[in-house]
C-alpha cells in the first residue's frame with residue numbers, strides 16, 4: 001500500500017467536503033478538516049468525529065492526501081499556497097467543476113515540488129447518499145516516480161464503491177460540462193424567470209397543466225434550490241460557456257423568425273434536426289416511458 005492514511009480536506013465544512021469526510025472516515029482514513037470559519041468547522045468535525053485545524057500550514061504538513069474542496073475561483077490560488085508546505089509524495093486533488101486553470105496550477109506545483117497531483121470532478125452533489133453508479137471524471141496531472149501507484153490506489157478505492165471513473169483532458173472536460181451542467185442550469189433559471197415575467201403565480205399555472213409543464217417545473221424547482229455561487233462560477237469561469245451562449249442567441253433568433261413568419265417548413269426543419277440528434281442516444285427509445293414513470297410519482301404526491 002503506497003497511499004498513506006492521513007487526509008486533509010480543505011473546505012471540509014462545505015457541502016462536498018462533508019460528503020468526502022464521511023467517505024474517507026468510513027474507509028478508516030485519519031481525516032483532518034480545514035476551513036476559515038471556526039464555528040462551522042468545529043461543528044462539522046464533531047458531527048463526524050474527526051480533527052480540525054485552523055492553521056493551513058499545520059493542517060497539510062503531515063498529510064498523505066490533500067483534497068481541495070473550495071469555490072472554483074479560490075482553488076488555483078490554494079494549490080499554489082499549499083504546494084511548498086507538503087511532504088514528499090503527498091497526493092493533492094481538487095474536485096472543482098471547471099478544470100483549465102486548476103489543472104494548470106496543479107501542473108506548476110508538481111513541476112516545482114516532489115508531490116503528486118490529480119484533478120477530480122465528482123458528477124454529483126452533496127445530496128448524494130451512495131456513490132454507486134455515479135461518474136467521477138479524472139484528469140491525471142503527474143508527479144513523482146510513485147505517481148501511478150499512488151493514484152491508482154485512490155482510483156481503485158473509488159471503483160470498489162461502484163464509482164464510474166472517466167479519464168479526460170481539461171479542454172474536453174470544460175467543453176462538455178459547459179453543455180452538461182451550464183446549459184441545463186441556464187435553461188431552468190431562464191424557464192422560471194420567463195414564467196415570472198408573466199406575473200402568473202406558479203400554483204395557478206399548475207392548474208392548467210397535464211404532464212410536460214409539471215415535470216419541467218419540478219426539475220427547475222429542484223435546481224434553483226441548489227448552490228447559487230457554484231452555479232454562477234460554473235457558467236462564468238468556463239470560457240466555453242460564453243461560446244454556447246452565442247450559439248444559443250443565434251438559435252433563438254432563428255426560432256423567433258420561424259414563429260413570426262409562421263414558417264412551417266422552417267419549424268419542421270428545426271424540430272427534425274433535434275429529433276435526428278437525439279435518436280442516437282441510448283435513452284431515446286425509453287424516454288417516453290421514463291417520462292410517465294416520473295409522472296406517476298408526481299401524481300401520487302398530489303393525491304396524498
Ligand SMILES: NC(=O)c1ccc[n+]([C@@H]2O[C@H](COP(=O)([O-])OP(=O)(O)OC[C@H]3O[C@@H](n4cnc5c(N)ncnc54)[C@H](OP(=O)(O)O)[C@@H]3O)[C@@H](O)[C@H]2O)c1
Pocket residue numbers: 010011012013014015016017034035036037038040068069070071072074075078095096097098121122123124125126227230
Ligand atoms: N456542490 C456540488 O454539487 C458540487 C459537485 C461537484 C463538484 N463541486 C465542487 O466542489 C467544490 C466545493 O463546493 P461545495 O458545494 O462543497 O462548496 P461550499 O458548500 O460552499 O463549501 C466551501 C468550503 O470551502 C471553504 N472555503 C471557502 N473559501 C475558502 C478559501 N478561500 N480558503 C479556504 N477555505 C475556503 C468554506 O468554509 P469557510 O468559508 O469557513 O472557509 C467551506 O468549507 C467547488 O469547487 C465545486 O465546484 C461541487
